[in-house]
Amino acid sequence: MIARVLTTGLIAGLVAGLAVAALQHFTTTPLILAAEVYEAAQHAHDGADAGAALSGLSRTAATSAATIAVSIGYALILLAAMLLSGDAIAPRRAALWGACAFAATGLATSLGLAPQLPGMAETELAARQIWWLATALCTGAGLFALLRLDSPAAKIVGVVLIALPHFFAPQPATPESTAPAELAARFAAASLAVQAISWALAGALAGLIWRLQSRQQEPS
Amino acid sequence: MNAKLSANAAALPSSRLEALKAAAVALTLGFGLVWLAGFAYPKSVHDAAHDTRHALSFPCH
Numbered sequence: 001m002i003a004r005v006l007t008t009g010l011i012a013g014l015v016a017g018l019a020v021a022a023l024q025h026f027t028t029t030p031l032i033l034a035a036e037v038y039e040a041a042q043h044a045h046d047g048a049d050a051g052a053a054l055s056g057l058s059r060t061a062a063t064s065a066a067t068i069a070v071s072i073g074y075a076l077i078l079l080a081a082m083l084l085s086g087d088a089i090a091p092r093r094a095a096l097w098g099a100c101a102f103a104a105t106g107l108a109t110s111l112g113l114a115p116q117l118p119g120m121a122e123t124e125l126a127a128r129q130i131w132w133l134a135t136a137l138c139t140g141a142g143l144f145a146l147l148r149l150d151s152p153a154a155k156i157v158g159v160v161l162i163a164l165p166h167f168f169a170p171q172p173a174t175p176e177s178t179a180p181a182e183l184a185a186r187f188a189a190a191s192l193a194v195q196a197i198s199w200a201l202a203g204a205l206a207g208l209i210w211r212l213q214s215r216q217q218e219p220s
Numbered sequence: 221m222n223a224k225l226s227a228n229a230a231a232l233p234s235s236r237l238e239a240l241k242a243a244a245v246a247l248t249l250g251f252g253l254v255w256l257a258g259f260a261y262p263k264s265v266h267d268a269a270h271d272t273r274h275a276l277s278f279p280c281h
Contacts, residue, residue, distance in 0.1 A: 005242040032275070
């Protein structure tokens with residue numbers, strides 16, 4: 001069972017990660033590079049040193065590797081969630097789990113922390129990371145309580161869990177972005193779309209590969 | 221506590237127990253990978269994952 005889960009997560013994450021990396025290459029990465037031009041110009045004006053650590057092909061390769069790692073992680077988390085809740089693992093159901101995960105890690109978190117381009121005003125990183133994680137976990141648990149538990153008390157707890165993190169949302173930094181607002185708006189939308197596709201694809205492929213493996217195991 | 225846990229484990233059918241074990245391994249590995257690519261602090265990890273962190277709206281910088 002463990003080997004089957006790991007194989008499924010690895011293959012699904014690898015394929016989904018490659019597809020999302022290609023998508024990033026044409027959607028979010030050009031916006032990040034454009035924002036860095038504005039950021040570098042500002043730094044040059046201030047006399048500070050700026051510049052990306054990686055560039056060209058090595059940067060694309062590193063980004064793709066990180067995206068594949070995240071996608072394998074997403075696929076494994078979705079498989080674990082379906083196993084824990086006793087669901088049958090199938091493509092359509094797994095994609096729905098992915099959609100709910102996107103609501104938790106994408107939609108809920110972007111209310112308090114909009115997706116950011118380099119060079120945008122920002123507050124302390126650790127506080128933002130803690131809020132992001134807590135919000136994703138609370139929203140995920142809240143959605144599970146709302147959609148999968150039957151008692152009215154559980155549904156109330158679910159709504160509270162979804163709403164609660166937003167009372168503690170991080171204070172936004174004073175706006176001082178070097179990137180134009182139009183660029184930032186396009187990036188926020190593209191980033192959410194890319195994240196939605198990552199979760200849905202990781203889920204659907206995990207379901208599909210799980211099913212293919214069970215067909216292979218059946219005696220013919 | 222331990223006695224209660226093992227009593228519960230004994231009451232579970234072995235297939236369910238196996239599924240729970242696999243889920244625990246998958247969850248740990250999955251969170252580990254997302255943590256490494258999306259949150260970890262070392263500069264080399266941050267630089268390599270930089271564009272992915274921004275693109276998938278993880279908090280960055």
